[in-house]
Amino acid sequence: MKDSLIKYQKDFFKCGITGWCLEVVWTGLCNMVNHDKKLSCNTSLIMFPIYGLACFIRPVSCAISKHNFVVRGSMYTMLIFATEYASGKFLKKHDMCPWDYSKSMFNVNGIIRLDYAPAWFSVGLIYEKILNAS
Numbered sequence: 001m002k003d004s005l006i007k008y009q010k011d012f013f014k015c016g017i018t019g020w021c022l023e024v025v026w027t028g029l030c031n032m033v034n035h036d037k038k039l040s041c042n043t044s045l046i047m048f049p050i051y052g053l054a055c056f057i058r059p060v061s062c063a064i065s066k067h068n069f070v071v072r073g074s075m076y077t078m079l080i081f082a083t084e085y086a087s088g089k090f091l092k093k094h095d096m097c098p099w100d101y102s103k104s105m106f107n108v109n110g111i112i113r114l115d116y117a118p119a120w121f122s123v124g125l126i127y128e129k130i131l132n133a134s
Contacts, residue, residue: 011055011131018130019051022123044098050087054080057124058131069125076124077117084112 020043028041057076064072088111091097102110 008055011058012052014130015054015057015127016048016052018127019054019123020048022126023047023051026119046091046096046098050083053083053087054124054127055131057127061128061132072128073121073125076128077120080120080124081112081117085109088112 023043024041026041027043028039031038031040057079060075060079061072064075067075085108088097088099089109092111097111100110101107101113104113104115106114108114
């Protein structure tokens with residue numbers, strides 16, 4: 001039991017740091033596309049525990065390991081959207097949400113962007129790789 005808890009804690013930190021790094025790269029690249037010569041990027045401390053929740057991809061990946069990457073990536077995308085929506089809903093209620101997608105054409109209540117599905121698909125598979133490598 002204790003070993004399992006320690007494993008989840010390590011995975012939580014790996015996922016939190018990975019998520020932060022991916023967000024920094026993503027926002028920097030988006031700003032590059034928008035001609036920001038400084039390649040500015042941003043994230044929030046609030047995002048660390050949200051990204052850390054990706055540690056729960058490990059048990060899901062074990063359950064669906066026999067499926068091809070399309071099925072696995074799609075499952076991770078749905079889980080990431082659900083987590084993003086639930087956390088965003090909670091944070092908006094407390095006026096703490098660091099993102100607002102209301103201006104995006106493909107937003108759901110300003111909390112998730114459906115056009116980000118390919119990015120979340122890839123991120124889910126990245127998390128799977130990181131979590132199953134250890």
